Amino acid sequence: xxxxxxxxxxxxxxxxxxxxxxxxxxxxxxxxxxxxxxxxxxxxxxxxxxxxxxxxxxxxxxxxxxxxxxxxxxxxxxxxxxxxxxxxxxxxxxxxxxx
Amino acid sequence: xxxxxxxxxxxxxxxxxxxxxxxxxxxxxxxxxxxxxxxxxxxxxxxxxxxxxxxxxxxxxxxxxxxxxxxxxxxxxxxxxxxxxxxxxxxxxxxxxxxxxxxxxxxxxxxxxxxxxxxxxxxxxxxxxxxxxxxxxxxxxxxxxxxxxxxxxxxxxxxxxxxxxxxxxxxxxxxxxxxxxxxxxxxxxxxxxxxxxxxxxxxxxxxxxxxxxxxxxxxxxxxxxxxxxxxxxxxxxxxxxxxxxxxxxxxxxxxxxxxxxxxxxxxxxxxxxxxxxxxxxxx
Numbered sequence: 554x555x556x557x558x559x560x561x562x563x564x565x566x567x568x569x570x571x572x573x574x575x576x577x578x579x580x581x582x583x584x585x586x587x588x589x590x591x592x593x594x595x596x597x598x599x600x601x602x603x604x605x606x607x608x609x610x611x612x613x614x615x616x617x618x619x620x621x622x623x624x625x626x627x628x629x630x631x632x633x634x635x636x637x638x639x640x641x642x643x644x645x646x647x648x649x650x651x652x
Numbered sequence: 653x654x655x656x657x658x659x660x661x662x663x664x665x666x667x668x669x670x671x672x673x674x675x676x677x678x679x680x681x682x683x684x685x686x687x688x689x690x691x692x693x694x695x696x697x698x699x700x701x702x703x704x705x706x707x708x709x710x711x712x713x714x715x716x717x718x719x720x721x722x723x724x725x726x727x728x729x730x731x732x733x734x735x736x737x738x739x740x741x742x743x744x745x746x747x748x749x750x751x752x753x754x755x756x757x758x759x760x761x762x763x764x765x766x767x768x769x770x771x772x773x774x775x776x777x778x779x780x781x782x783x784x785x786x787x788x789x790x791x792x793x794x795x796x797x798x799x800x801x802x803x804x805x806x807x808x809x810x811x812x813x814x815x816x817x818x819x820x821x822x823x824x825x826x827x828x829x830x831x832x833x834x835x836x837x838x839x840x841x842x843x844x845x846x847x848x849x850x851x852x853x854x855x856x857x858x859x860x861x862x863x864x865x866x867x868x869x870x871x872x873x874x875x876x877x878x879x880x881x882x883x884x885x886x887x888x889x890x891x892x893x894x895x896x897x898x899x900x901x902x903x904x905x906x907x908x909x910x911x912x913x914x915x916x917x918x919x920x921x922x923x924x925x926x927x928x929x930x931x932x933x934x935x
């Protein structure tokens with residue numbers, strides 16, 4: 554189960570994720586991002602309420618990062634300890650912008 | 653899933669220094685792996701995203717019990733090979749010219765370097781790893797050899813050849829190269845689901861070449877790939893009727909690879925690939 558809440562302010566978009574980002578829910582986030590990123594130059598993903606991220610979720614984040622590298626910037630905020638451990642163990646803490 | 657990131661976690665726990673080297677390599681390789689795109693714009697994804705998928709499938713094929721039996725050297729070799737197996741797709745012109753004289757092309761010849769790279773990219777990957785082993789900070793010659801052989805082994809190489817695929821005894825533990833190559837070959841083969849080509853980065857509707865249209869359409873027809881201890885399940889909803897035989901053809905190819913890799917694992921190691929068959933599940 555994944556809940557996605559969006560908040561648009563001009564060319565800035567904040568997406569709050571709650572629940573699990575895994576092989577079942579990652580396509581939802583990918584579709585949501587696909588329809589939301591046109592014209593966005595500043596993407597913030599708030600992961601404060603995200604309980605878990607699988608490899609399928611990680612690849613959506615990396616895809617979004619690559620897409621945003623072409624049109625602006627992306628950052629992850631409120632990354633909890635569980636998710637941070639996954640970023641560390643996979644090496645993606647050095648690739649994604651985490652605040 | 654229980655097996656998520658277990659290879660990476662085990663390496664971090666058993667050999668933090670080796671784990672740090674894989675992290676640094678992932679950072680460096682994210683750019684290098686993108687370089688296949690200018691040469692192969694109509695190809696399915698071979699970037700870092702595909703490497704992540706292959707590593708995820710390796711975790712799932714091995715399962716938690718067998719991952720427990722891997723040495724630190726095997727975890728390191730497998731992770732590095734997952735990230736490096738397709739690096740040969742993106743070699744630049746200078747490396748292409750430098751590497752080509754060292755490859756046995758048999759009777760093959762082509763005027764088009766792209767065709768040559770596509771067909772022999774596993775060999776270009778091996779030579780790339782050899783040349784850039786220091787940049788990648790692969791710590792010992794035994795591990796350089798292991799990473800090269802397992803990366804090359806993702807296609808075509810003979811996993812039953814004990815010279816090409818020996819058991820290596822390294823300072824970080826045993827490396828069963830034939831088994832690792834069998835796992836990565838199968839993991840690469842089953843990365844065929846629709847998420848192979850991120851919707852955020854690829855627009856398959858812009859493809860014009862028949863080969864590309866068929867490849868992307870076949871992937872888009874396979875909604876999910878699921879592994880059980882016995883089977884590889886392809887959940888299929890055909891994008892169009894013409895993709896039905898293409899998906900079946902792909903399933904047959906997966907079964908051939910599965911049979912070969914199961915046998916290589918069984919005859920060349922004390923570890924196993926438990927899946928026996930590939931099946932299509934209609935949605």
